[in-house]
Amino acid sequence: xxxLTLNPEQxxxxxxxxxxxxxxxxxxxxxxxTWAPLLPQLTLIGPDxxxxxxxxxxxxxxxxxxxxxxxxxxxxxxxxxxxxxxxxARLLRATGKPAEAFRAFExxxxxxxxxxxxxxxxxxxxxxxxxxxxxxxxxxxxxTRYSTDFHLIQKAVRLYRxxxxxxxxxxxxxxxxxxxLDTAPQLIEPILKAKGxxxxxxxxxxxADYNGVDPLLFGDRTPLLDFSPDIAILQLNYRQLEDLxxxxxxxxxVSRQAERARRRWSLLSLERTCRILQHTCDLPPSPSDGNxxxxxxxxLSHRIHxxxxxxxxxxxxxxxxxxxxxxxxxxxxxxxxxxxxWYMARQHPAPESIPVLADEYIALARAHLGYTKKIxxxxxxxxxxxxxxxxxxxxxxxxxxxxxxxxxxRNFQIALxxxxxxxxxxxxxxxxxxxxxxxxxxxxxxMYLQLEDxxxxxxxxxxxxxxxxxxxxxxxxxxxxxxxxDDNPVEREWIRNQLPEVTVIDLPSDxxxxxxxxxxxxxxxxxxxxxEDRRRSEIYRQQAERxxxxxxxxxxxxxxxGLQMIARSGPFDAAHINRAAQLIxxxxxFNLTSRRHSKEVLQxxxxxxxxxxxxxxxxxxxxxxxxxxxxxxxxxxxxxxxxDTFLMSCRVIGRSVDSFMLNTLVxxxxxxxxxxxxxxxxPTPKNQLVAEFYPSHQFVKGDSxxxxxxxxxxxxxxxxxATPIKVG
Amino acid sequence: xxxxxxxxxxxxxILDDDRLNLSEDFSKEQCEDWDSVATVQIVLAVExxxxxxxxxxxxxxxxxxxxxxxxxxx
Numbered sequence: 001x002x003x004l005t006l007n008p009e010q011x012x013x014x015x016x017x018x019x020x021x022x023x024x025x026x027x028x029x030x031x032x033x034t035w036a037p038l039l040p041q042l043t044l045i046g047p048d049x050x051x052x053x054x055x056x057x058x059x060x061x062x063x064x065x066x067x068x069x070x071x072x073x074x075x076x077x078x079x080x081x082x083x084x085x086x087x088x089a090r091l092l093r094a095t096g097k098p099a100e101a102f103r104a105f106e107x108x109x110x111x112x113x114x115x116x117x118x119x120x121x122x123x124x125x126x127x128x129x130x131x132x133x134x135x136x137x138x139x140x141x142x143x144t145r146y147s148t149d150f151h152l153i154q155k156a157v158r159l160y161r162x163x164x165x166x167x168x169x170x171x172x173x174x175x176x177x178x179x180x181l182d183t184a185p186q187l188i189e190p191i192l193k194a195k196g197x198x199x200x201x202x203x204x205x206x207x208a209d210y211n212g213v214d215p216l217l218f219g220d221r222t223p224l225l226d227f228s229p230d231i232a233i234l235q236l237n238y239r240q241l242e243d244l245x246x247x248x249x250x251x252x253x254v255s256r257q258a259e260r261a262r263r264r265w266s267l268l269s270l271e272r273t274c275r276i277l278q279h280t281c282d283l284p285p286s287p288s289d290g291n292x293x294x295x296x297x298x299x300l301s302h303r304i305h306x307x308x309x310x311x312x313x314x315x316x317x318x319x320x321x322x323x324x325x326x327x328x329x330x331x332x333x334x335x336x337x338x339x340x341x342w343y344m345a346r347q348h349p350a351p352e353s354i355p356v357l358a359d360e361y362i363a364l365a366r367a368h369l370g371y372t373k374k375i376x377x378x379x380x381x382x383x384x385x386x387x388x389x390x391x392x393x394x395x396x397x398x399x400x401x402x403x404x405x406x407x408x409x410r411n412f413q414i415a416l417x418x419x420x421x422x423x424x425x426x427x428x429x430x431x432x433x434x435x436x437x438x439x440x441x442x443x444x445x446x447m448y449l450q451l452e453d454x455x456x457x458x459x460x461x462x463x464x465x466x467x468x469x470x471x472x473x474x475x476x477x478x479x480x481x482x483x484x485x486d487d488n489p490v491e492r493e494w495i496r497n498q499l500p501e502v503t504v505i506d507l508p509s510d511x512x513x514x515x516x517x518x519x520x521x522x523x524x525x526x527x528x529x530x531x532e533d534r535r536r537s538e539i540y541r542q543q544a545e546r547x548x549x550x551x552x553x554x555x556x557x558x559x560x561x562g563l564q565m566i567a568r569s570g571p572f573d574a575a576h577i578n579r580a581a582q583l584i585x586x587x588x589x590f591n592l593t594s595r596r597h598s599k600e601v602l603q604x605x606x607x608x609x610x611x612x613x614x615x616x617x618x619x620x621x622x623x624x625x626x627x628x629x630x631x632x633x634x635x636x637x638x639x640x641x642x643x644d645t646f647l648m649s650c651r652v653i654g655r656s657v658d659s660f661m662l663n664t665l666v667x668x669x670x671x672x673x674x675x676x677x678x679x680x681x682x683p684t685p686k687n688q689l690v691a692e693f694y695p696s697h698q699f700v701k702g703d704s705x706x707x708x709x710x711x712x713x714x715x716x717x718x719x720x721x722a723t724p725i726k727v728g
Numbered sequence: 729x730x731x732x733x734x735x736x737x738x739x740x741x742i743l744d745d746d747r748l749n750l751s752e753d754f755s756k757e758q759c760e761d762w763d764s765v766a767t768v769q770i771v772l773a774v775e776x777x778x779x780x781x782x783x784x785x786x787x788x789x790x791x792x793x794x795x796x797x798x799x800x801x802x
Contacts, residue, residue, distance in 0.1 A: 151776050154769065158741060186765040340784050345768045 006034045012041055020049040028060040036066060039084035040077050047118040050087050054094065063095055074100075082108045086119055089126065098129040109139065117143040121155055128162050137168040137197075144198035146520070148332055148355040150191075157190040160197050172202040175365055178229035178274075179207040180216070180264075182240050184346040188354050195358040199366055210346045211240075217267045229274050230598065231365060234264055236281040236324070237348055238304060250297045250306070258310035265319055273318050273600035275368050275527070277361065280308040282324045282349070285337045317578075318600055320364055320527055331356045363522035370585025370596065373503060373523040374481035375425040375455070376416065377468060380437055382487040384428075384449065385409050386511060390436045400446020408511035413448035415515040420453055423533025424524050425475070425540055427456040429467040429484075434459045455540040464491050465498035474547070475540055476650035478588055478686060483523050485514075527599075530578045532627045542624040543651055549623075557724075560655060563621040566728040567660055572606035572614040579628045580616055583649065588686040590658070591647040592679065592693060597633075611636055612644070613668060617661055619652055620728065626652060630661050634669070634677070641669045642678040653689075659721030662697055666718050678702075679711040697721065731778075731800050735793060738773045742766050755792035774800075 006026070011019065011034075019042065023035060035053070042049075057063055070076050072092060078084040089104035105123035109115070120143035127136035140163065144156045163169060177192070179185045185207035196203035206227040208216050213234070216224055244253050265276055281304045287293035293301040308325075315321060328336045331353045338350035349357065366372070381388040386398030386405045398406040399413075420426050426449070430437050437459030441451045451457070456474055458467040464486070472479050480501040486492055492504050505518055526533075546563070553559035572580050581599035588594070597605065605612045617630035629652045633645040643665075648658055669677055679694045695701060698718055699711035736750040743761045756762045762770075771787045774780075778800060786799055 151773065154773070155741065158744065161744070187768060340787065341768070343784060344771075344787050345764065347768065351768075351772055 006030060008034060008038050011038060016044055016046050016049050019045060020052045023049060023056060024052040026056060028062045028065070031056060031060060031062055032065055032069065036069065036071055037077070039087065040081040043081060043083060045083050046116050050083075050090065053087060054090055057091070058094075063091065066091070067095075074104075079104070079107070082115060082119075086115075086122070090122060093122075093126050093129070098126055101126045102130040102132055102135075105139075106135070117147045117149070117152055121152065121159065124156075124159055128159065128166070131166075133163060133166045133168040136163055141198040141200070144194050148359070150333070150352045150355055153191050153194055153355055156198075157194045160194050169197055169202060172197070172200055173369060174202045174204060175231065175369065176204045176206070176227060176229045177361070177365070178224060178227060178232040179205055180213045180232055181208065181235040182211060182213050183235065183237065183348045184210045187345070187347055187351055188358070191354050192358045192361060195355070195362045196365070199362050200371075201362070201365060201369065203365075213264075217264055221267075225271060228272060231275045231277060231361075231368060232268050233277045233279075233322075233361060234261070235279045236261070236307075237279075238282055238284045238300065239342060239348055241281065241300075241304075244298070250303050254303060254306045254310055257307050261311055265316060269316075269318060273603065275364075275598070275600070276319045277322050277364055278311065278319055279322045280311060280324045282328050282336065317528070322360055322364075327353070327356055327360060359522070363525045364527070366522070367525040367527050368598070370582075372526055372586075373424070373483045374477055374586070375427055375471075375475070376419065376483045376485060376518070377427045377429045377471060378416070379486035379488065379491070380428060380430040380432060380440075380459070383485060383507070383514075384413060385440060385444075385447075389440055390432060394439055394443055397440060397444070399440065399444060402446070405511060406446060408514070410446060410448050412511060412514040412518075415518070417449055417453060419524055420537055421534065422526070422529050423536040425455040425477075425537060426453055427471050427475075428454055428458060429464055429471065429486075430459045431461055431464070432459045452541065453537065455537055456544075463498075464495055468495065468499060468502065475543065476589070476653060483518075485518060528578055530582060532579050532582070535625075535627065539624070539626060540651070542626075545623050546621075556654075561724045563623075563655070563724075565619060565621045565655065565725040567617055567619050567657070567725045568728040569615050569617045569664060571609070572602060572616060576616050576628065577602055577606060580614075580631055583628065583631055583647065584645065587647045587649060588684070589650045589689050590653055591645075591684075591687050592643065592690055593645055593682050594684050594687060595645055597645070605633060613641065613665075615661075615664060615668075617648075617657065617664075619655075619657060619725070630657055632661060632665050634665060636672070636674075639673065639675045640678060641665075641674050641676070643680060646679070656721070656723040656725060658693070659697070659723045660725045663720045663723070666713070666715060666720070670715050675715050677713040677715060679713065680708055681711070682708045731797055732793070734777055735774070735796065738770065738777060739793075742769045742773065750793060752794050752797060753792070755794075757791075770796075 006022065026035065057066070066072060071078050072088060076088065078088040085104060085108050089101045089108065092104060093101035105126055108119065109123055120139045124136045124139040124143065127133070127139060140156055140159055144153060147153055179189065181188070189205050189207055193203050193205060206224070206229060242257065244250070261278065265278070268274060268276055283301055283304055284293070287300055289296070289299055293299035294305070296302060312321060333352035335350040335352040341347040341350055378384055386409050387396050389397055399409050400406045401410065416426055428437065438451065440447050456471040458471060468479065468482060468484070472482070479499055482502045484492070484495050484502050484504045485507060487507050492506070495502055496504050503521070503523060507514060507517055549562065550559045553562060570576065577599065581602050584597055584602070606614055613634045613636055615632045616628050618628045619626040629649040631645060631647050632643070635642045635644050646661070648661065666677065679699055681691065681694060683691065694711035699713045702710040702712055732750060732752065736748070739750050740746055740748050743759055743766065767790050771782055771790065774796060775782060780800070782799060786795060790796070
């Protein structure tokens with residue numbers, strides 16, 4: 001091979017791909033003398049370059065020389081930059097030192113959050129080799145969660161398979177998904193599973209064969225019934241639509257197709273209702289009749305648009321619509337259609353689009369499990385507006401419509417306001433003088449968000465982890481329901497390290513991308529919206545006023561009496577079942593059994609009033625209506641009632657609502673001639689608060705089995721708890 | 729030869745066999761993990777690695793490494 005003369009100074013200016021080509025043509029001498037010392041300064045190199053470099057080292061057999069020169073030592077110049085450090089870790093691993101490679105990866109990834117996902121995969125693979133399974137699961141999850149690269153996720157799939165045998169995935173909650181696709185499921189299944197793991201869910205997947213959905217639904221249903229899915233996914237695609245029958249009008253065709261989809265929904269809801277994800281139909285990319293496909297009534301695109309409209313017209317409560325056309329256009333790979341893969345493997349959409357599809361399913365699965373985040377904590381300077389209020393002043397900051405930057409920030413505020421209006425709380429965490437921080441809200445007419453849109457406002461010189469803790473305490477929210485948005489990478493890393501349970505958004509530097517960065521992780525996906533959601537911000541603001549009243553009362557009793565509380569209650573009926581399902585998913589702290597019944601299960605429970613007694617509780621006081629804040633489900637077994645669910649929203653803790661609820665339960669049991677109530681406490685990492693609930697309410701401790709403790713209450717001996725709450 | 733070297737990690741990865749020494753004669757018959765899903769994955773990975781698109785004629789009938797090498801040589 002002719003030797004190249006490389007000029008180090010020129011190399012520094014080159015992007016990755018020519019560097020990768022040059023290194024591929026380098027001999028041992030160039031590797032040792034030119035490339036090795038230069039590496040820490042080549043900050044733009046990535047997987048391609050490093051792959052070529054490792055390949056050359058192997059071919060030229062010069063690993064030993066690099067070791068001799070000290071490049072693989074922990075304190076070598078290579079460990080100064082994350083990219084050369086990464087190369088070092090790969091070499092350490094290749095030379096049979098996985099433990100040292102693992103430590104190198106740990107150091108690299110402690111700081112970098114904007115490194116290529118391939119770094120994380122290499123790190124995860126090394127971690128598996130070194131037996132560091134929890135760390136491997138963590139890195140693998142980071143690599144997989146945000147990636148839409150089919151090939152990268154294929155690699156993650158294989159690493160997850162190794163990890164499955166090693167334990168760290170065993171404790172994840174399980175969700176059963178039936179993939180009823182009509183197309184071949186084989187390529188989608190593993191990717192969906194990997195995306196599930198990355199989101200902290202263990203998916204059990206049942207797949208219908210190619211063209212096997214209708215035989216399964218309309219024929220022998222046993223396999224599906226045995227599997228008993230939590231979620232069923234129904235696809236529709238332009239490749240497999242039925243043709244127009246002879247003499248059939250397009251309108252008749254549309255109703256026939258829509259009817260077919262609805263029949264599938266009702267068959268899936270016959271024995272045990274599950275959540276159904278129904279695709280809309282995608283559009284053919286290049287129909288032979290061109291524009292007429294959309295314009296003429298017989299055209300395929302025309303009929304597809306009408307079919308989708310017919311599906312959306314009435315959507316049952318247990319059906320969520322997957323908007324295929326949105327996926328088709330938002331897919332970064334832009335390769336939705338691959339005819340070759342269709343002929344070859346009955347794969348549709350194209351493999352490159354599968355990750356986007358899987359992300360959509362997982363977003364809805366997370367919502368189904370109640371993983372929706374509750375609050376967005378926002379920085380102010382250079383986040384909600386451009387510039388620094390304390391330095392640039394009210395005239396200097398960028399917010400409104402007078403400049404592109406101002407408009408970008410304003411549109412970010414509009415998106416936040418929309419989230420707030422459907423129940424996601426907003427809060428401010430800013431290192432600022434409070435007066436400065438409030439000024440734009442009070443005096444700048446370009447601001448879209450107003451002070452009353454925020455459930456909490458922390459502007460002081462405390463550290464941000466303290467500010468977040470204080471918000472969590474004030475609103476009685478767990479930090480794992482927090483999403484943190486800050487333009488400053490130092491603050492983001494601080495929160496990541498101090499409060500790892502908080503979700504930290506990697507805000508790009510350009511404000512026009514803030515909204516998409518915030519929404520990318522799909523943290524706020526919900527299956528339905530309740531009246532409660534729309535009022536949530538207001539409810540939490542009243543909460544702050546109550547805290548204020550409490551500070552001005554001389555005793556707790558006086559404070560509670562002064563609240564003038566009135567409670568209402570009733571069985572779970574159609575008007576209350578949505579909120580009941582939501583509370584069951586959301587309530588973590590005051591929750592004695594933490595049984596996460598799905599809405600579908602609650603529906604069945606509520607209809608079976610011979611076996612179950614159900615009650616929702618709502619609370620009103622002089623500051624406003626708290627809405628529904630408590631639930632009880634009790635199983636009726638002759639003279640013994642057993643508590644299945646007893647929970648209360650954290651925002652009314654300490655106001656004797658729990659006593660009121662228990663009194664109501666005991667009264668109902670007594671009047672149906674029961675003599676005993678059995679209670680169960682199942683500890684979770686978050687419900688320590690109620691560990692002593694039963695003993696402090698006249699229950700007697702019984703057996704403890706597998707961490708759960710049972711308690712008994714003798715109804716005849718029960719003295720109703722004192723409470724200032726009146727029955728409404 | 730270099731093509732074979734570049735194919736090896738792909739086959740190792742997809743067939744989940746870190747010790748596989750890929751030869752020109754390696755074919756579907758010698759490996760029970762090489763099923764139709766693996767074929768699709770091999771095709772996609774080869775296309776990614778070599779920056780090519782393999783013709784439908786080949787992918788519908790892919791059963792040996794030699795077929796891939798012949799195609800890549802063109």
